[in-house]
Amino acid sequence: MIDLTWPIQVLEVFIALLAAPLFAGWIAQCRAVLQNRTPPSIWLPYRNIRKLLVKEAVLAEHASPLFRMAPYIVFGTMICAAAIVPSMGTNLPFSDAADAIALVGLLATARVFMALAAMDVGTAFGTLGARREMMVGFLAEPALLIVIFVASLISQSTSLPAIAEHLATESFALYPSLAFTAVAFSLVLLAENARLPVDNPSTHLELTMIHEAMLLEYSARHLALMEWSAALKLFNYACIGLALFVPWGAATTETPTVAALLGAIPILGLKLVVCGAVLAVAETAFAKLRVFRVPELLATAFLLAVLGLLVHLLLQG
Amino acid sequence: MSAPVSAPMLLLVSLLGLWVAIGFLGLLRPTSLRLVAHILFPSGAAVGAAIALTAAWSITSPTERWVLGIGLPDLPVHLQRDALSSVFLFLLGAASAGISLFAAGYFRRGEGTLPGLLCLQYHLFLASMGAVLLAADAYSFMVSWESMALTSYFLVTTQHRIPEIRQAGFLYLLIAHLGAIGILLSFGVMQGGSWQFTFDAMRTAELSPGWASAAFLLALVGFGAKAGLVPMHVWLPEAHPAAPSPVSALMSGVMIKTAVYGVLRVTFDLLDDPAWWWGLVAMALGLFSAVYGVVFAAAQTDMKRLLAFSSIENIGLLFTGFGLALIFHAAGMSAPASLALIAVLYHAVNHSFMKGLLFVGTGAVLHATGQRNLGRLGGLIHRMPWVAWPTLIGALAIAGLPPLNGFVSEWLLLQAFLSAHEVPRLFLNMLLPLGTAVVALAAALAGYVMVKFFGVVFLGQPREATLADAHDAGWRERLGMIWLAAGCVLLGLFPNQAISFFALVPTQFGLLEPGATFGRWWLLDPVAGRQASYAPLVFLSIVLLCVVATILVVTRVYRRRVRRAAPWDCGFARLDSRMQDTAEGFGQPIRHIFEPFFGMRRELPSPSDTTPHYRVEISDRIWTGLYVPAATLVQRLAQAVVQLQQGRVSTYLIYSLVTLLVLLGFAL
Numbered sequence: 001m002i003d004l005t006w007p008i009q010v011l012e013v014f015i016a017l018l019a020a021p022l023f024a025g026w027i028a029q030c031r032a033v034l035q036n037r038t039p040p041s042i043w044l045p046y047r048n049i050r051k052l053l054v055k056e057a058v059l060a061e062h063a064s065p066l067f068r069m070a071p072y073i074v075f076g077t078m079i080c081a082a083a084i085v086p087s088m089g090t091n092l093p094f095s096d097a098a099d100a101i102a103l104v105g106l107l108a109t110a111r112v113f114m115a116l117a118a119m120d121v122g123t124a125f126g127t128l129g130a131r132r133e134m135m136v137g138f139l140a141e142p143a144l145l146i147v148i149f150v151a152s153l154i155s156q157s158t159s160l161p162a163i164a165e166h167l168a169t170e171s172f173a174l175y176p177s178l179a180f181t182a183v184a185f186s187l188v189l190l191a192e193n194a195r196l197p198v199d200n201p202s203t204h205l206e207l208t209m210i211h212e213a214m215l216l217e218y219s220a221r222h223l224a225l226m227e228w229s230a231a232l233k234l235f236n237y238a239c240i241g242l243a244l245f246v247p248w249g250a251a252t253t254e255t256p257t258v259a260a261l262l263g264a265i266p267i268l269g270l271k272l273v274v275c276g277a278v279l280a281v282a283e284t285a286f287a288k289l290r291v292f293r294v295p296e297l298l299a300t301a302f303l304l305a306v307l308g309l310l311v312h313l314l315l316q317g
Numbered sequence: 318m319s320a321p322v323s324a325p326m327l328l329l330v331s332l333l334g335l336w337v338a339i340g341f342l343g344l345l346r347p348t349s350l351r352l353v354a355h356i357l358f359p360s361g362a363a364v365g366a367a368i369a370l371t372a373a374w375s376i377t378s379p380t381e382r383w384v385l386g387i388g389l390p391d392l393p394v395h396l397q398r399d400a401l402s403s404v405f406l407f408l409l410g411a412a413s414a415g416i417s418l419f420a421a422g423y424f425r426r427g428e429g430t431l432p433g434l435l436c437l438q439y440h441l442f443l444a445s446m447g448a449v450l451l452a453a454d455a456y457s458f459m460v461s462w463e464s465m466a467l468t469s470y471f472l473v474t475t476q477h478r479i480p481e482i483r484q485a486g487f488l489y490l491l492i493a494h495l496g497a498i499g500i501l502l503s504f505g506v507m508q509g510g511s512w513q514f515t516f517d518a519m520r521t522a523e524l525s526p527g528w529a530s531a532a533f534l535l536a537l538v539g540f541g542a543k544a545g546l547v548p549m550h551v552w553l554p555e556a557h558p559a560a561p562s563p564v565s566a567l568m569s570g571v572m573i574k575t576a577v578y579g580v581l582r583v584t585f586d587l588l589d590d591p592a593w594w595w596g597l598v599a600m601a602l603g604l605f606s607a608v609y610g611v612v613f614a615a616a617q618t619d620m621k622r623l624l625a626f627s628s629i630e631n632i633g634l635l636f637t638g639f640g641l642a643l644i645f646h647a648a649g650m651s652a653p654a655s656l657a658l659i660a661v662l663y664h665a666v667n668h669s670f671m672k673g674l675l676f677v678g679t680g681a682v683l684h685a686t687g688q689r690n691l692g693r694l695g696g697l698i699h700r701m702p703w704v705a706w707p708t709l710i711g712a713l714a715i716a717g718l719p720p721l722n723g724f725v726s727e728w729l730l731l732q733a734f735l736s737a738h739e740v741p742r743l744f745l746n747m748l749l750p751l752g753t754a755v756v757a758l759a760a761a762l763a764g765y766v767m768v769k770f771f772g773v774v775f776l777g778q779p780r781e782a783t784l785a786d787a788h789d790a791g792w793r794e795r796l797g798m799i800w801l802a803a804g805c806v807l808l809g810l811f812p813n814q815a816i817s818f819f820a821l822v823p824t825q826f827g828l829l830e831p832g833a834t835f836g837r838w839w840l841l842d843p844v845a846g847r848q849a850s851y852a853p854l855v856f857l858s859i860v861l862l863c864v865v866a867t868i869l870v871v872t873r874v875y876r877r878r879v880r881r882a883a884p885w886d887c888g889f890a891r892l893d894s895r896m897q898d899t900a901e902g903f904g905q906p907i908r909h910i911f912e913p914f915f916g917m918r919r920e921l922p923s924p925s926d927t928t929p930h931y932r933v934e935i936s937d938r939i940w941t942g943l944y945v946p947a948a949t950l951v952q953r954l955a956q957a958v959v960q961l962q963q964g965r966v967s968t969y970l971i972y973s974l975v976t977l978l979v980l981l982g983f984a985l
Contacts, residue, residue: 053875060884062778064698066709072871076864083859096840097855098719101728105719106860108764112716115768119898122696122777123884127898130772134765135906141764142757145731149753152735157848217884221871295910306754313738313747 005093008261009083012092015265016082020235021045021228023272030280045231052224060121060217070117071218071225077110078232087239088264089251090161090168099158100148103240104141107192110229111137118214129213132291136198136210139298140188146305147181147188150312151244154178160243168247176315180308182245186282187301189241191294193234195279197286198294208288238275239268246271322383325375326398329406329451330383332368336361336444343436350424353432358421359793361440362414368447369410376403376818380825382453389456395515397453400821401586404662405450405578407818411804412570412669413443419677419797420563422790423684429476442468442567449575455504455514462500465575466493466543469568473560485559489552492542496549499539500579506532507587519587529588533595536583537602544576544632547606548939554613557625558689562680565621569628570673574665577635581661584643585826591647593742600640604752607633607759612914614766615907616935618900619689620679623770624672627715630759631668635661637756638730644740644749645733646828653736655823655833656843660733662819664726667714667808671723674711674801675770678704681794682774685787691770691900696779700787703795705775707802712771714805716764720853720860722808725841727760732849762907769903778894810853812841901933908935916941 025042032039041047059068083094084103098106115130152158154175155166191198194211204212215226243250249267251260289297339361346352375381380399388394398406420439424432445468448461470493474486508514509522524532542549557565580599584591610629617623638661645654679689681704688694698705714721734756737749779785790798808815816835823829836842842850886892908915916936922929961972 053871054877056877057879058882059879061881062696062699062884063881064776066698066776072864072868075867076860079863079867080856080860094855094859096850097852097859099849099851101731102719102724102851102856105717105724105728108716108761109713109718112713112718112764112768116772116776119768119772120698120776121884122894122897123886123892124896124898125885125887127772127777127903130768131898131903131906134768135910138758138761138765141761142754145757146754149731149735149750152849153738153750158732158735159848159850162848220877221875225867225871292909295906302754302758306751309750309754310747313750316738 005091008089008258009092009094011261012088013079013083016085016087016235016239017079017232020231021049023235023238023276024231026273027234027276027280027283030277031283034280034284045227049224049228052219052227053221055220057220057222059219060123062120062122063217064120067117067120067217068222070113070120071222071229073113074110075225075229075232077106077113078229078236081106081110081236082232084160085236085239086161086164086243086247086250088268089261090165091251092161095159095161100152100160100163101145101158103160104145104148107144107233108137108141110233114214114226118217121217123217125213125216129210129216132210133214136191136294136298139295139302140191143184143188143298143302143305144192146302146309147185147244150177150181150305150308153309153312153316160240164243164247164250165252167244168250169252175312177308177312178245180304180311182241184301184305184308185241185244187297187304189237190282191298191301193230193237196283197289198297200288208291238272238279242268242271242275323378323381325371325378326381326383326396328371329368329375329398329447330396332364332371333444333447333451335364336440336447339364340437340440340444343433343440345433347431347433350432353436354421354424354793357436357440358417358424361443362417362421362797365410365412365414365417365443367410369407369414372403372406372410373818376400376407376821392456394457395453395517396451396457397516398451400825401578401581402450404666404819404822405574406447408574408666408669409443409446409450409571411666412673412801413567415670415797415800415804416563416566416570416673416677417443417797418800419566419680419794422793422797423563423677423680424561425684429474429478430471435472435475438468438471439564442472446571446575450578453516455501455508455516455519459497459501459504463497465572466490466497469564469572472564473556473568475561475564476559482559485552485555489556492549492552496539496542499535499542501539503532503535503539503583506535507583516587520589524588526592529590530592530595533584533588533591534598536580537599540576540580540583541602541636543579544573544636545606545629546602546632546636547609547629548943550606550610550629551937551940551944553629554617554622554625554937557628557676558619558621562621562676562683565624566673566676566680569624569676570669573628573632574669577632577639577661577665580636580639581658584639585646585658589826591643593644593647593745596640596643596645596647597745598640599643600637600749600752603633603636603638603640604755605633606630607637608755608762609633609914611759611762611766612907612911613935613937615762615769616904616915618691618904620682620691620694620770620774621676621689623691623766624675624679627763627766628668628672630763631664631672631715634727634730634756634759635664635668637752638664638733641730641733641737641749641752644745645736648740648742650736650739651823651828652845653733653739655820655829656729656736657733658823658826658828659816659819659843660726660729662822663729663808663812663815666815667722667726667805670801670804670808671711671715674707674798674805675715677794677798677801678708678711681790681798682787685789686784688781691773693781694774694779694784695777695894695897696775696784697787698775700784701775701789703789704798707798708775709771710802710805712767714809716767717760718764720809720857722805725809725812725851725853727756728841728851729843730756732844732847735847735849736844765907769900773898773900773903777897780894780897780899810857812851812853813838816841816843908933914938
């Protein structure tokens with residue numbers, strides 16, 4: 001039998017790449033329905049990206065090469081992140097090269113490059129966005145790391161697919177620590193993906209914007225890549241959450257066949273549909289926080305994650 | 318009395334001697350900058366590279382000793398080179414090679430001290446650091462330690478005509494000596510009544526647990542003062558901005574690592590029977606330093622002060638790892654202990670490259686612009702690309718981003734922390750994993766600090782008109798920076814090769830079986846029975862593959878031209894460079910969130926001010942809370958003592974008489 005692990009790995013990445021805008025479109029649709037608006041087409045993100053790709057790019061006069069490189073670096077890191085996150089199957093050979101800690105590092109790299117690019121043009125908005133993004137990041141990143149750490153302690157592994165597989169295949173056990181970390185993770189997900197209540201993805205209001213402020217100077221293909229990587233980031237985060245907290249249904253290492261993978265796709269799709277709807281409900285229910293309340297929210301997430309760690313240590317000892 | 322000397326030892330000692338010789342050659346023509354810049358500093362760099370090579374070559378050979386019959390009668394100099402010394406000698410040689418190369422192009426005329434004298438101080442400083450790492454008895458250790466402190470003091474006060482710099486130098490010297498007293502007393506305790514001050518005697522001395530703990534605490538204070546552990550960190554943010562940049566790079570990159578060497582030598586080698594709480598103390602201090610340092614770094618406006626506080630953070634991480642290793646060692650868990658120890662050594666070497674690189678980068682900026690204040694810089698990536706790009710590598714590395722070297726050591730430290738819950742001591746096994754949270758917070762904040770540092774200095778628009786004349790660094794400076802940046806990249810990409818060297822240190826201490834491996838040559842897989850691996854080469858190639866593929870696809874398919882236009886000004890057509898975030902502005906969220914850490918003084922304008930003025934001053938609460946009262950106390954005591962000094966011979970004679978009478982009383 002031919003070894004299909006690498007082709008499957010590549011296939012998974014491509015599915016993530018192509019499905020990410022769809023997930024973003026689905027959330028936008030759900031939000032519109034909940035807010036009594038006529039929902040936009042679910043394909044809108046694709047059309048947006050296509051439109052942006054064919055346009056002429058405009059760069060700011062002071063932009064350095066770093067500014068032009070950043071979209072490609074951010075997009076590339078997000079693709080790599082998709083290769084580590086077990087979305088459909090847990091047999092990901094690339095995850096040997098980069099474990100969950102490296103995944104956090106990878107996401108941090110993307111954030112740092114985005115912030116540096118935002119500072120590069122030297123406008124008030126760019127630096128403002130960069131500063132706020134880093135403020136969100138420095139609390140969200142350790143919270144994410146602790147969430148992963150708790151799961152690592154449970155499964156004795158820092159490899160994300162191995163964690164997911166352990167949680168999915170071991171005899172069913174309730175982990176109270178995971179309840180805490182699930183809440184922490186949801187808050188991190190909202191904050192890191194520029195969703196309400198931290199940032200509003202649908203406005204460009206100067207006083208509150210974070211993510212959009214960093215992208216103000218981007219246009220055309222650079223902007224397309226940035227938007228696509230944002231969608232991919234959201235997709236990755238959702239898949240990390242699913243892998244950690246609802247890992248059932250993914251193809252495991254015992255069955256690394258195309259058939260198992262194809263079987264896992266509808267399950268993942270179903271999970272993402274539910275996940276997107278929940279996200280939309282959460283976003284509709286929350287009001288936007290003042291920027292300086294954001295650290296409090298994230299500190300809560302951080303503390304919840306640490307509490308989850310403590311609960312795990314108390315119960316296992 | 319001397320045994321046959323092996324080749325590496327002889328080579329190392331003669332290379333250190335060569336550094337001394339190069340230093341004295343500078344005195345031949347003390348005013349000649351050409352001699353120093355074109356010949357002496359480059360040859361010093363070559364010697365550094367040779368030391369690094371020798372150390373790397375000799376690390377696998379067994380421990381060597383050499384007794385040199387020089388110095389005081391009956392007090393020969395004992396030298397010893399083992400794996401631990403070799404790792405730190407490698408660090409010294411490799412980092413100083415890059416820094417000396419940079420320094421060759423850096424020093425200019427009229428920088429206070431004459432070039433020849435500077436060359437002497439600089440190379441004596443290097444040689445004494447090497448001697449510290451080779452010394453194997455308390456006398457030679459203290460002599461080298463003190464000459465290291467003194468030469469670096471003179472280097473810090475290179476521009477001794479400026480009062481602030483003299484003050485900074487004094488503070489540094491004072492704390493260096495407080496630390497030295499701690500180390501001296503610690504050696505005094507460790508000889509254990511044998512009155513033999515060689516390290517060999519200390520290893521065999523039988524110490525009661527109480528005395529051993531006293532020796533450990535004294536060593537921790539002593540070496541902690543040199544390393545910049547909070548609350549003995551106050552000299553770092555003063556001395557680093559005062560010193561010329563290559564000197565700051567050496568002090569932050571190499572000198573504070575000798576303190577890490579010292580504390581490792583004392584606890585793992587000389588005492589080697591740690592109580593369980595020693596590690597906890599070291600770790601608590603380390604964690605506090607890490608967060609304290611990085612929070613203050615985020616609030617700084619002077620780029621060298623920012624880097625100094627970042628060094629405090631990294632020293633905190635080093636001591637955290639050291640404490641963790643010590644706890645594991647005390648608990649008899651040798652595998653996690655060696656992992657933590659390797660993480661410490663790895664991070665020490667990493668930091669010497671990263672911080673060396675960043676400090677020389679600030680030096681290049683300082684020379685090009687005359688500015689240390691972040692608020693007057695900006696946009697230098699256009700004018701100084703040769704400085705900006707290597708500095709970016711250093712900044713990303715110190716922020717702990719893969720695939721550079723900072724990530725590897727943080728990864729190892731986190732992996733070590735993952736074993737912390739197995740420590741067989743109740744409560745401790747729950748307390749320790751919480752350290753992870755602090756380490757993760759410090760690492761994430763380091764990213765914030767580095768975005769601020771790099772973004773404000775090199776990106777954006779120039780905040781001052783004068784920055785348009787900024788010139789790029791010269792070729793020697795460029796070479797030095799490239800050397801250090803290459804170190805950051807290579808240490809990041811080849812962790813297994815580096816670790817195969819570092820692993821000899823835990824092997825030497827009996828924590829690790831000889832020949833232990835950490836995975837295949839390209840895959841770092843350090844913990845048996847845990848699925849945790851990292852392969853930076855594969856990682857980098859896949860990331861590069863993704864990035865290049867994206868670039869190719871996007872530019873091939875959508876080949877439209879790129880137009881340059883003014884940045885979007887939001888309809889307000891007078892956007893200028895002063896509307897970018899200043900350093901204060903960028904640090905504001907951190908100041909806001911960590912307000913209790915800071916002593917802050919705000920000057921806010923009133924609504925009716927015609928010339929509104931906004932100012933925030935940050936001060937260190939530890940300085941006002943600990944050092945100022947201590948200084949006042951010392952002054953009070955001194956004033957009380959002044960009462961004794963009447964300035965009349967008769968009074969002093971009475972003192973002598975009373976002393977004699979009291980002593981007679983004792984004798985009877």
